[in-house]
Amino acid sequence: MRRLSKSTKDKKVSGVCAGVGQYFGIDPTIVRIGFVILTLATAVIPCLIGYIFADWVMPKDNEV
Template identity: 45%
Template sequence: MERRLYRSRKNRMLFGVCGGLGEYFNVDPTLVRILFIILLLGSVGTAILLYLLLAIVIPEEPENGGELSGKEAQEE
Protein backbone atom coordinates (compact mmCIF):
# COMPACT_ATOMS: atom_id res chain seq x y z
CA MET A 1 0.00 0.00 0.00
CA GLU A 2 1.38 3.36 -1.03
CA ARG A 3 1.55 6.06 1.65
CA ARG A 4 0.76 9.64 0.69
CA LEU A 5 1.55 12.88 2.40
CA TYR A 6 -1.51 14.94 3.36
CA ARG A 7 -2.18 17.91 5.59
CA SER A 8 -3.84 16.55 8.70
CA ARG A 9 -7.49 17.22 9.55
CA LYS A 10 -7.11 15.98 13.15
CA ASN A 11 -3.66 17.23 14.23
CA ARG A 12 -3.77 20.82 13.06
CA MET A 13 -2.86 24.12 14.61
CA LEU A 14 -2.85 26.31 11.49
CA PHE A 15 -2.97 24.40 8.22
CA GLY A 16 -2.17 20.85 9.37
CA VAL A 17 1.29 20.71 7.78
CA CYS A 18 3.18 19.63 10.91
CA GLY A 19 0.44 17.17 11.84
CA GLY A 20 0.55 15.67 8.37
CA LEU A 21 4.33 15.39 8.41
CA GLY A 22 4.15 13.75 11.84
CA GLU A 23 1.59 11.21 10.65
CA TYR A 24 3.57 10.49 7.48
CA PHE A 25 6.88 9.90 9.30
CA ASN A 26 5.12 8.20 12.25
CA VAL A 27 6.41 10.66 14.86
CA ASP A 28 4.63 12.92 17.32
CA PRO A 29 3.44 16.10 15.53
CA THR A 30 4.65 18.11 18.53
CA LEU A 31 8.23 17.16 17.65
CA VAL A 32 7.72 18.38 14.10
CA ARG A 33 6.29 21.66 15.43
CA ILE A 34 9.30 22.10 17.73
CA LEU A 35 11.65 21.49 14.80
CA PHE A 36 9.79 24.14 12.77
CA ILE A 37 10.12 26.62 15.65
CA ILE A 38 13.86 25.94 15.91
CA LEU A 39 14.16 26.34 12.15
CA LEU A 40 12.15 29.57 12.35
CA LEU A 41 14.46 31.04 14.98
CA GLY A 42 17.57 30.08 13.04
CA SER A 43 16.43 31.00 9.55
CA VAL A 44 15.20 34.59 10.02
CA GLY A 45 11.78 33.95 8.49
CA THR A 46 12.61 31.41 5.79
CA ALA A 47 10.72 28.76 7.77
CA ILE A 48 7.53 30.82 7.46
CA LEU A 49 7.86 30.79 3.68
CA LEU A 50 8.60 27.05 3.76
CA TYR A 51 5.53 26.39 5.92
CA LEU A 52 3.27 28.46 3.65
CA LEU A 53 4.69 26.74 0.56
CA LEU A 54 4.04 23.32 2.11
CA ALA A 55 0.50 24.41 3.06
CA ILE A 56 -0.14 25.25 -0.59
CA VAL A 57 1.58 22.21 -2.14
CA ILE A 58 0.50 19.40 0.21
CA PRO A 59 -3.14 18.40 -0.37
CA GLU A 60 -5.56 18.19 2.54
CA GLU A 61 -6.40 14.76 3.86
CA PRO A 62 -9.57 13.37 2.23
CA GLU A 63 -12.74 13.13 4.32
CA ASN A 64 -12.55 9.31 4.37
CA GLY A 65 -9.21 9.28 6.21
CA GLY A 66 -6.82 9.03 3.27
CA GLU A 67 -8.30 6.01 1.56
CA LEU A 68 -8.89 6.24 -2.15
CA SER A 69 -12.42 6.37 -3.45
CA GLY A 70 -13.60 3.94 -6.12
CA LYS A 71 -12.76 6.22 -9.06
CA GLU A 72 -9.34 7.17 -7.66
CA ALA A 73 -8.51 3.53 -6.89
CA GLN A 74 -9.30 2.51 -10.48
CA GLU A 75 -6.93 5.17 -11.84
CA GLU A 76 -4.02 3.78 -9.76
Protein backbone atom coordinates in the same frame (compact mmCIF):
# COMPACT_ATOMS: atom_id res chain seq x y z
CA MET B 1 1.17 3.54 -0.64
CA ARG B 2 1.58 6.37 1.86
CA ARG B 3 1.19 9.94 0.67
CA LEU B 4 2.19 13.14 2.37
CA SER B 5 -0.95 15.11 3.22
CA LYS B 6 -2.13 17.76 5.67
CA SER B 7 -3.93 16.53 8.74
CA THR B 8 -7.49 17.69 9.31
CA LYS B 9 -7.79 16.14 12.77
CA ASP B 10 -4.60 17.22 14.55
CA LYS B 11 -4.01 20.66 13.11
CA LYS B 12 -2.98 23.82 14.92
CA VAL B 13 -2.55 26.23 11.99
CA SER B 14 -3.11 24.39 8.73
CA GLY B 15 -2.09 20.79 9.45
CA VAL B 16 1.27 20.77 7.66
CA CYS B 17 3.40 19.79 10.67
CA ALA B 18 0.85 17.20 11.79
CA GLY B 19 0.83 15.71 8.28
CA VAL B 20 4.63 15.51 8.23
CA GLY B 21 4.61 13.89 11.66
CA GLN B 22 2.04 11.32 10.60
CA TYR B 23 3.97 10.56 7.40
CA PHE B 24 7.23 9.87 9.27
CA GLY B 25 5.52 8.19 12.22
CA ILE B 26 6.60 10.69 14.87
CA ASP B 27 4.69 12.91 17.24
CA PRO B 28 3.46 16.09 15.47
CA THR B 29 4.46 18.14 18.53
CA ILE B 30 8.10 17.21 17.91
CA VAL B 31 7.77 18.39 14.30
CA ARG B 32 6.18 21.67 15.44
CA ILE B 33 8.93 22.32 18.00
CA GLY B 34 11.60 21.47 15.45
CA PHE B 35 10.05 23.83 12.92
CA VAL B 36 9.94 26.68 15.43
CA ILE B 37 13.57 26.10 16.47
CA LEU B 38 14.68 25.88 12.84
CA THR B 39 12.79 29.05 11.99
CA LEU B 40 14.24 31.04 14.86
CA ALA B 41 17.78 29.68 14.42
CA THR B 42 18.01 30.35 10.70
CA ALA B 43 15.86 32.77 8.75
CA VAL B 44 12.25 33.47 9.63
CA ILE B 45 10.95 34.66 6.26
CA PRO B 46 12.22 31.72 4.11
CA CYS B 47 10.83 29.19 6.62
CA LEU B 48 7.45 30.90 6.64
CA ILE B 49 7.42 31.03 2.84
CA GLY B 50 8.22 27.30 2.81
CA TYR B 51 5.39 26.60 5.26
CA ILE B 52 2.93 28.61 3.17
CA PHE B 53 4.09 26.81 0.02
CA ALA B 54 3.66 23.41 1.73
CA ASP B 55 0.18 24.47 2.85
CA TRP B 56 -0.68 25.38 -0.71
CA VAL B 57 0.76 22.21 -2.32
CA MET B 58 -0.13 19.46 0.16
CA PRO B 59 -3.61 17.93 -0.18
CA LYS B 60 -5.81 17.38 2.86
CA ASP B 61 -5.88 13.83 4.20
CA ASN B 62 -9.53 13.37 3.23
CA GLU B 63 -8.71 14.29 -0.41
CA VAL B 64 -6.05 11.58 -0.82
